[in-house]
Amino acid sequence: MTPLRLGYLYGLGAYLLWGFFPLYLKLLRPAGPLEILAHRIVWSVVFVALLLAALRNVGFLRALLRRPWAMAGIVAAAALIAVNWGTYIYGVNSDRVVETALGYFINPLVVVLLGVTVLRERLRPTQWVALGIGASAVAVLTVDYGRLPWLALTLAFSFAGYGLVKKRLGLPAAEGLFVESAVLALPALGYLGWLTAKADLTFGHVSAGHTALLVLAGAATAIPLLMFAGAANRLPLSGLGMIQYLAPILQLGCGVLIFHEPMPPARLAGFALVWLALIVFTADAVRNSRRTRAQARILEPVPTP
Template structure:
């Protein structure tokens, strides 16, 4: 999956690394937040997150998004892509909130471990990309992990697979857009807002809405869903323009690792021997994938240095937006 603006041929910028750690760290700690919003149900939490994400994004866009960027973004093609992106991210958010509040944090973490591998599979199926041998090894190990976990659970790990598929699809769609985090969040949440508001009104008329009924603290926590959605996106965008894709690719494992640790240590979710074996296979797949990505990144940097030494046009060096494979 490509990251617009990420640097592929330079050494990591310390601030960029910190921004990346901040973004992935916040995402990794989300399982601590969603249970605080009970007794609100997952759909009410999702609807509130959409509404307050829109409010937050609109405020940020006033200060951070020039008018010219809106003119470039809002055309028929991009609007269709953003509509598709809004559907996939709503599915991802909703399933994740439900999983966390249903004591399935570990399975949710599995989804985000699988996501980079599934992104590669989508590249092969939809973009006709060719994989190196080590990438095929990584995919094979991930498939074996799913088989093992299916036997252990007694059914496929649907939560993990749905989260991975929805987020990989979301990343693929966003890859087709050359736009920043704030404006895309604004449009996506704006497209979802009428449905979210309609659902909240329905709950209100049915007397089941918890917003405004559970005290000031509960209401404040629901409102906070907007800022905590926007802040890690901004940190990620800042990191992506400052550090190489290989570094960003390694940092992404902070999120599922924190989720996994929270699920096992803090929430006390059971890990059977079969689940340890399944997760071990996934970790092995990611180790292979990361080693291959680091090898490719080092080779590109060496090629770039050689090209500079031979007087190549510096504008062709370290092209923006290369895949971390």
């Protein structure tokens, strides 16, 4: 199998798992969002630690501890991904799957916005058009909801910020996830201990199946992230960008078709504007990628006989 085909298989696997993740989270009730988040963190540490031990790849920790700025970046990444996970779990289990899908639809536009505001990047005119359409979509959805779609915006900004920090850290997927989860493990264990003291812990008190599902939350977190890393290492950015919309499309389908969440005309109009912005954004990215490759071929030195 070629690396490109394997990359697409990894990418499709990751986004399919993320797309159907709301179905899994619904099975974790009656555990509350914070308990689910705590279990997701703790069991992620356990799962990835076992994986790294099996691969005999633990030496990276010593090198990492000698880089204080990297450790500070990891703490920031851990905080951002905790906010993202917690918000997503809350959204799914409060019957707002459609709004969580919106967050991941607008995430690419927020990434571009962060590029302008944080990295001082210059945008092409078409990218400004996409951002303008995205802002209009948020305005329409604000009118529809009667409030800012804060849950979607929190998901989009936290995940975009997480991606920005991770890009600067440059850590491999498994090692990065292990250290980030380890940073969060102590407060997560503390929260689970507090629930135990209050006799509010559902772990071990609902059913064997429920307990097993909470334990498997670690693997359910780590596996798609590792598959995504495998895809990112093998696919061109344009290819990865095209399939990233699979997850929110599936999440939206789960919200509307399976959980029967409402989709009134005004909300549908807001989503239509988001999709239009993404079409403009993606078309511009593909066109720019082709132009860059064409220029690279022109600038290639001509071999001499």
